[in-house]
Amino acid sequence: MYGIITLRNFRNKAAFTSFSCSRFAHSLPFATVKAEEISGSQPAEVLNLVQGNWTKSSGWNTILDPLNGESFIKVAEVDEKGIQPFVESLARCPKHGLHNPFKAPERYLMLGDVTTKAAYKLSLPEVSDFFAKLIQRVAPKSYQQALGEVYVTQKFLENFCGDQVRFLARSFGVPGNHLGQQSHGFRWPYGPVAIITPFNFPLEIPLLQLMGALYMGNKPLLKVDSKVCIVMEQMLRLLHDCGLPVEDVDFINSDGKTMNKILLEASPSMTLFTGSSRVAEKLALDLKGRIKLEDAGFDWKILGPDVQEEDYVAWVCDQDAYACSGQKCSAQSMLFMHENWAKSSLIQKLTGLAARRKLDDLTIGPVLTLTTEAMLDHMKKLLEIKGSKLLFGGEELQNHSIPAIYGAIKPTAVFVPLEEILKDNNYELVTREIFGPFQIVTEYKHDQLPLVLNVLEKMHAHLTAAVVSSDPLFLQEVIGNSVNGTTYAGLRARTTGAPQNHWFGPAGDPRGAGIGTPEAIKLVWSCHREVIYDIGPLPQNWKCPQPT
Numbered sequence: 380m381y382g383i384i385t386l387r388n389f390r391n392k393a394a395f396t397s398f399s400c401s402r403f404a405h406s407l408p409f410a411t412v413k414a415e416e417i418s419g420s421q422p423a424e425v426l427n428l429v430q431g432n433w434t435k436s437s438g439w440n441t442i443l444d445p446l447n448g449e450s451f452i453k454v455a456e457v458d459e460k461g462i463q464p465f466v467e468s469l470a471r472c473p474k475h476g477l478h479n480p481f482k483a484p485e486r487y488l489m490l491g492d493v494t495t496k497a498a499y500k501l502s503l504p505e506v507s508d509f510f511a512k513l514i515q516r517v518a519p520k521s522y523q524q525a526l527g528e529v530y531v532t533q534k535f536l537e538n539f540c541g542d543q544v545r546f547l548a549r550s551f552g553v554p555g556n557h558l559g560q561q562s563h564g565f566r567w568p569y570g571p572v573a574i575i576t577p578f579n580f581p582l583e584i585p586l587l588q589l590m591g592a593l594y595m596g597n598k599p600l601l602k603v604d605s606k607v608c609i610v611m612e613q614m615l616r617l618l619h620d621c622g623l624p625v626e627d628v629d630f631i632n633s634d635g636k637t638m639n640k641i642l643l644e645a646s647p648s649m650t651l652f653t654g655s656s657r658v659a660e661k662l663a664l665d666l667k668g669r670i671k672l673e674d675a676g677f678d679w680k681i682l683g684p685d686v687q688e689e690d691y692v693a694w695v696c697d698q699d700a701y702a703c704s705g706q707k708c709s710a711q712s713m714l715f716m717h718e719n720w721a722k723s724s725l726i727q728k729l730t731g732l733a734a735r736r737k738l739d740d741l742t743i744g745p746v747l748t749l750t751t752e753a754m755l756d757h758m759k760k761l762l763e764i765k766g767s768k769l770l771f772g773g774e775e776l777q778n779h780s781i782p783a784i785y786g787a788i789k790p791t792a793v794f795v796p797l798e799e800i801l802k803d804n805n806y807e808l809v810t811r812e813i814f815g816p817f818q819i820v821t822e823y824k825h826d827q828l829p830l831v832l833n834v835l836e837k838m839h840a841h842l843t844a845a846v847v848s849s850d851p852l853f854l855q856e857v858i859g860n861s862v863n864g865t866t867y868a869g870l871r872a873r874t875t876g877a878p879q880n881h882w883f884g885p886a887g888d889p890r891g892a893g894i895g896t897p898e899a900i901k902l903v904w905s906c907h908r909e910v911i912y913d914i915g916p917l918p919q920n921w922k923c924p925q926p927t
C-alpha cells in the first residue's frame with residue numbers, strides 16, 4: 380500500500396538506533412515481547428482485550444515464522460463458543476456513541492492528549508525500531524519499508540494532537556426562516572463499530588482506522604489478521620500507557636468465520652473492512668450494506684508518449700511492483716508502456732533493478748497469501764496467451780527456508796499483448812490480482828490509447844493508478860476517462876504511496892472507504908446529523924390556520 384516516502388527524520392533516527400537500540404529493547408514499559416527474541420523456543424503470546432481485560436481463550440493458533448517455519452507466535456484465538464463477551468461489550472455502547480457534540484465532549488480532548496503522547500512515544504528511536512522490527516518478523520519487508528510504515532503512523536498521530544480531534548467534529552449552522560430557527564449540521568458517531576484489517580500493514584492500517592473510529596465517538600471492536608496481530612496488541616498496550624481507557628477498544632483474535640458470526644450477532648452499526656474483494660462482497664451482503672470497504676487493488680500505471688528520466692521511471696516501477704514483495708494493495712499490477720517506452724531501455728533497466736532484490740535484506744521475501752505453486756501456475760496460464768512472454772523472474776527463490784504454506788518467487792513480469800488482454804476469455808485471467816511480486820506488462824501504439832482506457836473501464840477495483848507523463852493533455856485524457864481513488868499524475872507518478880497527508884482509498888463504489896486524512900475519518904467514522912433549533916417566539920397574534 381505505502382511506498383517511497385521521505386524518511387529524512389527517520390534515517391537519522393535509524394542511524395542512532397543501530398547502536399542504541401539493544402540498550403533500550405529491554406526497557407520499553409508497555410511492551411510484553413522483544414521483537415528479535417521471538418522464536419520457536421521462546422514463542423510470544425498474543426491475547427484478546429474485552430471489557431477492559433486482557434484474556435486468553437480456550438485454544439491457541441500457532442503462527443509459523445515466515446522465514447524459517449518455526450512455530451514462533453501463539454495467538455489466543457476466540458472460537459464461536461467464546462464470542463459472547465465481545466457481543467455484550469459492543470451492545471453496551473449506545474448508537475449515539477461514547478461521545479458526540481452533545482455528550483461527554485471532554486473525550487475529544489482526552490483523545491487529543493492520548494494522541495499527543497502516543498505520537499511522542501512512537502517518535503522515540505527505540506520505540507519506532509521496536510515496531511519496525513516486530514513488523515518485519517510477521518510481515519517480512521525491508522527495514523526501510525517497515526520503518527516507513529511506523530513513520531506514516533507516527534506522522535498521522537502528530538496530525539491529530541490537541542484540539543485537532545474536536546476539530547474533526549466541527550459543525551456548521553444556517554439561519555432559518557424565522558426568528559429562533561437555525562439549522563446545524565453535526566458529525567455523529569455510529570456507536571458500536573467493527574474494524575477488520577489484513578496482514579500486509581500490521582500497524583498502519585489498523586491504527587489509523589482505530590484512531591479515526593475513536594475520535595468520532597465510536598466504540599470499536601478490532602480484528603487484525605492473526606498472522607500479524609501481535610503488532611497491534613503491542614500498540615494497544617502503548618496506547619493504554621498513554622492514557623487510553625482500557626474499555627474504549629475491544630481487540631479480538633479469531634478466524635474469519637468466527638468474526639463473521641460476531642458481526643451477525645453483535646450487529647455493529649458500521650464495519651470497516653480492509654482486505655480481499657471476496658470477503659468484502661460476502662460481508663456487504665451479510666451486513667445488509669452497513670459496511671465501508673477498502674478492498675482489492677489491481678493497480679495500473681500508464682507511461683505516456685514522452686520518454687524521459689528513464690532511470691528514475693524504471694526505479695519507481697521496480698519499487699511500485701516489488702517493494703514489500705508486491706504485497707501492497709497499491710502495488711503496480713499492470714504496466715502500460717507507450718511504444719516509445721517499449722523502444723527505450725526501460726525493460727532492461729527494470730530487469731536489472733529487480734535482480735538486485737535479495738532475501739537477505741528482505742527486499743524480496745515471503746508471500747503470505749499465495750503459495751509458490753499458485754503463482755507459477757498463474758504465470759503458466761498467462762504464458763499460454765498468444766504473443767505473451769516472460770520478461771524476467773518466473774522462478775522460485777533460491778536457498779530459502781520459507782515454509783511451503785507461503786510463497787517464494789523472484790520478482791516476475793509477464794508481457795501480454797494489449798489486444799489479447801481485451802479478449803473476453805483472457806480478461807479475467809490477466810486482471811486477476813496476484814498479491815505477490817508479480818506484474819503484467821503491455822504495450823500500446825500511438826493510436827491505441829482508447830483500447831488502454833477500455834481495459835481500465837472493464838476493471839472492477841479502482842484503488843490506485845499512475846499516469847507518467849509531462850504532457851498535460853495526455854494526463855487530462857487519462858484522468859478524465861478513468862476512476863481510481865488515489866491517482867498520481869506526472870513525471871514522478873507512482874502507484875504506491877499512502878502517506879498520512881493524502882486520501883487513500885478506492886473510488887467508483889458508494890461503499891468505498893478512505894484512510895489517513897481528516898476527510899477520510901469523517902466520511903468513514905461519522906454520519907451527518909442535522910439539529911434544527913426552532914425556539915420561537917411565535918408570531919404575534921398567531922391563530923390556528925386551516926389544515927393543509
Ligand SMILES: NC(=O)c1ccc[n+]([C@@H]2O[C@H](COP(=O)([O-])OP(=O)(O)OC[C@H]3O[C@@H](n4cnc5c(N)ncnc54)[C@H](O)[C@@H]3O)[C@@H](O)[C@H]2O)c1
Nearest residue numbers: 576577578603604635638639654655658673674675676708
Ligand atoms: N484497499 C486497501 O486499502 C487494502 C489494503 C490492504 C490490503 N488490501 C487487500 O487485501 C487483500 C490481502 O489481504 P488478505 O488476503 O489478508 O485479505 P482477506 O480478505 O483474506 O482477510 C482480511 C481480513 O478479513 C478477515 N476475514 C476473512 N474472512 C472473514 C469473514 N468471513 N468475516 C469477517 N472477517 C473475515 C481475515 O481474518 C483478515 O483479518 C488483497 O486483496 C489486498 O489488495 C486492500
